[in-house]
Amino acid sequence: MRWMVVACLFGAAAWAHETTKEALPEGPIRERHELMERVGKQAKIIGDALKAGKVEPVAPAAAKIADEAAKALPLFPEGSTHPRSRAKPEIWQQWPEFEKLMGRLQADAKATVEAAQSGGDVRTAANRMFGNCKSCHDRFRVPEKK
Ligand code: HEC
Numbered sequence: 230m231r232w233m234v235v236a237c238l239f240g241a242a243a244w245a246h247e248t249t250k251e252a253l254p255e256g257p258i259r260e261r262h263e264l265m266e267r268v269g270k271q272a273k274i275i276g277d278a279l280k281a282g283k284v285e286p287v288a289p290a291a292a293k294i295a296d297e298a299a300k301a302l303p304l305f306p307e308g309s310t311h312p313r314s315r316a317k318p319e320i321w322q323q324w325p326e327f328e329k330l331m332g333r334l335q336a337d338a339k340a341t342v343e344a345a346q347s348g349g350d351v352r353t354a355a356n357r358m359f360g361n362c363k364s365c366h367d368r369f370r371v372p373e374k375k
Pocket of ligand 1 (some may be wrong): 258261262265266269270272294313314315316317319327328330331334358359361362363366369370
């Protein structure tokens with residue numbers, strides 16, 4: 230139990246990204262953190278491309294997000310909280326809603342791939358996809374500690 234107390238004490242200071250990874254227990258909690266970090270990287274690629282008025286990087290990045298979303302739910306086994314995880318217990322109290330948002334991320338990421346490949350409205354499709362990140366984080370992720 231001692232290490233948990235220590236983790237709590239230092240958790241706030243070392244909350245962000247890379248430092249968190251080492252401190253997370255092996256298994257689904259660490260894996261989903263890494264999955265989300267990869268999703269974040271792809272999202273940045275899409276955001277940067279749109280800002281620069283480029284379309285080519287969008288489809289491969291959105292396809293990766295769709296793949297990751299398809300793999301995400303099993304990494305949230307019931308009750309898998311941890312002092313350093315930002316997953317809220319509400320995930321399991323409102324599982325159907327959580328599941329729905331992850332499904333939407335996958336569907337909207339696929340729609341973004343299609344829009345990018347067919348000369349469609351990539352910006353609108355990407356923004357719809359990003360809306361799911363925010364909806365889910367607002368509801369199911371502990372806010373970042375300052
Ligand atoms: C259905 C819910 C859901 C969706 C949709 C979702 N996320 Fe997450 N995300 C989470 C949860 C929950 C965590 C915290 C996991 C943990 O710490 O155990 C997280 C963590 C993250 C992290 C790690 C941040 C940190 O400090 O640990 C990043 C980056 C991230 N998400 C990016 C994204 C992006 C970008 C999208 C959209 C393209 C997205 N997420 C969509 C639920 C979601």
